Amino acid sequence: MEISKIEAAIEAVLFSIGDAVHINKLCEVLGQDKKTTKRIISNMCDRYEEENRGIKIVVLEECYQLCTKPAYYEYVKQISHKTREFSLTDVLVETLSIIAYKQPITKLHIEEIRGVNSNHAVNKLIEYQLVSEVGRLNAPGRPVLFGTSQDFLRCFGLESVEQLPFLEESQLSMLKNEVLEEVQLKLAD
């Protein structure tokens, strides 16, 4: 099959499915190997970047999905009912970041880190479909383990959890020093 036809087929599939489609599924349908398919999609991504295109391909883990470009949000907002303008409170972002970095994690562990009951925050995140149950810990009571969802990646423009911003070693030691310094200062008084 010609490259242009493969591209068209990928666009057609992603368009009509709407949801994220796994690379393996695309390979299977197109009869292409993974490497080729990835290369073709990467080329397509470049083309979607052109000025006169209003949509683009997002990569989520090994899945691909079509979406509108953020630049045209204002137009889309006027007409679409699907704009989700839920804003996450600091509490929710804080809880979400703990889940994102520590997943899979139990509610108890979240509460240990935050030092406060986190029922409400976790439930809200589940409601927003940013977090979901991913299993159970093999411990007494078999507590539920939470992890982030594909929607979480979408909402934060991440390809995978590995792309989460990590604190630099320097930032970490600065943090430690800050706390320690304060202690030292006081002790010196």
Place this chain on the structure above:
Amino acid sequence: MEISKIEAAIEAVLFSIGDAVHINKLCEVLGQDKKTTKRIISNMCDRYEEENRGIKIVVLEECYQLCTKPAYYEYVKQISHKTREFSLTDVLVETLSIIAYKQPITKLHIEEIRGVNSNHAVNKLIEYQLVSEVGRLNAPGRPVLFGTSQDFLRCFGLESVEQLPFLEESQLSMLKNEVLEEVQLKLAD
């Protein structure tokens, strides 16, 4: 606004709606007059015709809608449908053989021969287009008579049911004798 940006905005809007959008609505969102908008969309339509595009704009009266190009339906079909496994299990082969050699035959008769309920097997064979209803028995309840399908015959290169290599009467009595002999042998033990 530059033409390329308007094009992109139209694509983004049509994409996010998925459904048909009226020209007036588009004009309103884009802040363009009808004539300009129509001209731009017409240009876009030409571009969607290009080989490497899998989607196109369809015009319905004064409405516009993005949709998949029919040429790529096959891929969408393959990806959106769960692959179904078709296979002839032993039960199906057994039921098929009874229908093939005893046709036309009622379900009741099949069940008598097999000694078990054969609803599922018969339905599966019908679904697989190997068996079909061929008439009704002139008996109370007018039960359906089943026979092998045209497809079945075609697959075996037969022109009619009569050509099926039926069991000769002599073969049948031989079969009976075989059974009787075995029983005698067992009783003699």
Place this chain on the structure above:
Amino acid sequence: MSIPVKIKVFEGPLDLLLHLIDKNKLNIYDIPIAEVTDQYLAYIHQMESDKMEVMSEFIEMAAILINIKSKMLLPVDEEEEEEETGDPRQLLMDKLIEYRKFKLMASQLKELQGDALRVIYKDSTIPEEISSFLPVADPEKLLNEVDFSKLYSVFKSVMKKKTDKIDPIRSKFGEIKKEEFTVEDKMNEIKILCNRYESFSFKDLLEEQQGKVAVIVTFLAILELMKMGLIQILQEALFDDILIKFIGRNNYGN
């Protein structure tokens, strides 16, 4: 001194502590415990009673602080210090650092959100021709697995099985009619048993019966005799055997 804090501002005691350290130049080792406690108590008064659960977390933290403070006031016993598994101050420090780490990460995460939320995905719009499509089996492909010889041999074996089921000897005996029982017959049988035994097992009686009909008729006979007040049904414990006991022995017999 009163620190103008609203309960809503702080998610929890750790958050409050961080606030105290950051904004008020307080040191976690030198928090004016008395004042903090006063503040906590002030919160409790402001809080609705159903928020007590949340409040208790603040109080717990106050208790930890008081504990640290009191330990710091006491003379340090070197040996005892070594024995202790962990310095409570260190634990609190670690907790605070970890918590602050996530606060920082959260702020970074929040920055990512900006553009990502301005993106719209599309619902699936699978063309009607496709959504209504059901894959069909290919008869040719299916029949590749079987040929006539297989079909024939299967058929032969099925028919043979069927013939096997018919016992060639007994099938010639003709039909044997099942004996029919009446409730009266069974009642008499039971009465005879009652003459012989003071009581006997319900289970044994039913097990003796040949066939479903006999069991049902026997059961009906027992019910009838009970109604007549001639027998009594006894069961010592749940799931124990049921005993049938004759209570009208003198009037019946023969």
